[in-house]
Amino acid sequence: MTVDRRAFIGGTAAAAMGGAAALTVGAAPAQAENAPAVGKFAFPDAQRLRVLVTGDAGTGARPQWQVADAMREQHARDPFSLALALGDNVYEQGPWADDDAQFAAKFENPNHDLDFPWLMVQGNHDNSSILPGDGGWLLRGDHEVAYHARSARWFMPSRYYSVRVPQENPVVEFFVLDLNPVAAYLPPLFQPYWAADGQFMTEQAAWLDRALDESPAPWKIACTHHPYRNNGPHGNAGEYDGLTIGPIDGRHARDFFEAHVVGRCQFLLSGHDHSLQVLEPTTASKGTRQIISGAAAKSVHGEPSSGGEGSPNVALYENYNDLGFMVLDLTPAAADLGVYTVDLSNGQSANVFQRRLG
Helix, strand or coil, X not given: CCCCHHHHXXXXXXXXXXXXXXXXXXXXXXXXXXXXXXXXXXXXXXXCEEEEEECCCCCCCHHHHHHHHHHHHHHHHCCCCEEEEXXXXXXXXXXXXXXXXXXXXXXXXCCCCCCCCEEECCCCHHHCCCCCCCCCCHHHHHHHHHHCCCCCCEECCECCEEEEECCCCCCEEEEECCCHHHCCCCCCCCCHHHCCCCHHHHHHHHHHHHHHHHCCCCEEEEECCCCCCCCCCCCCCCCHHHCCCCCCCCHHHHHHHHHHCCXXXXXXXXXXXXXXXXXXXCCCCCXXXXXXXXXXXXXXXXXXXXXXXXXXXXXXXXXXXXXXXXXXXXXXXXXXXXXXXXXXXXXXXXXXXXXXCC
């Protein structure tokens, strides 16, 4: 089903980890069971990490499989340590239960043999209510938290959490955030718990501030579904989808980013926009670099985009037509990013961007 988004808008504790990583979870309304029913894939215990960065994958359709095939090819060549899945894990409306068959069709089966931890982020499609992607039924996303106990790959012990890899002398700490309450197309206006100044977002902000202050990792990476800066059709936070009406323009998401994320993490990794973008840090972002990898199953081809000359954000690389994924190689002293596109006519992947970013 295709929805005219602009028309619509206008009218638990720590689970057994099975490897070398330290975990903190937020005081979210849903947390995974203390003892997962399945063994979890182990986190790496190494000072070189190879991180698969992908997003907006969960269609179960052939393009998702083709991108996953290319990921498998890369994994066979130089194995990944773990993956970041940046939301919209179960299109189009999210799961109906933690044993929903969609988890197999749209995650487990396409990603077979990619046997390592997948740090999962909540997306707007994972929390749909009336229309796909409206983000209006936030409790739906709790089924994805519960699925943590059922899958060896799927890692989502809470709606927001952080993971240090490895646990001792970590190379990186990933801070997985849930900004759906302040970025929904159908905002929770009559649910104080989810409000921008409500309990969920207030507790998440306090947790994040504390976790960032306490992190010993040389690399601190925030992972969200909704981007802070974006040249694609969704636009920047505070101007989402070209809107000027709060809160659906994402102004509260922008405020959260600026108060708690930018200037404190080297990288902000997001999906939501079905594109591949490597943006330059700015004075406004206080040196934090926005990276968007949301093209694992769909592209924004045909949708209005500000990418290219005259874009609001300077980009090292941007692609609004091809499907693909990214690979982030981390050591304590260096961060190298590769962008890979996939030719759907023959399934071949190409490394179209490679750069040391830090």
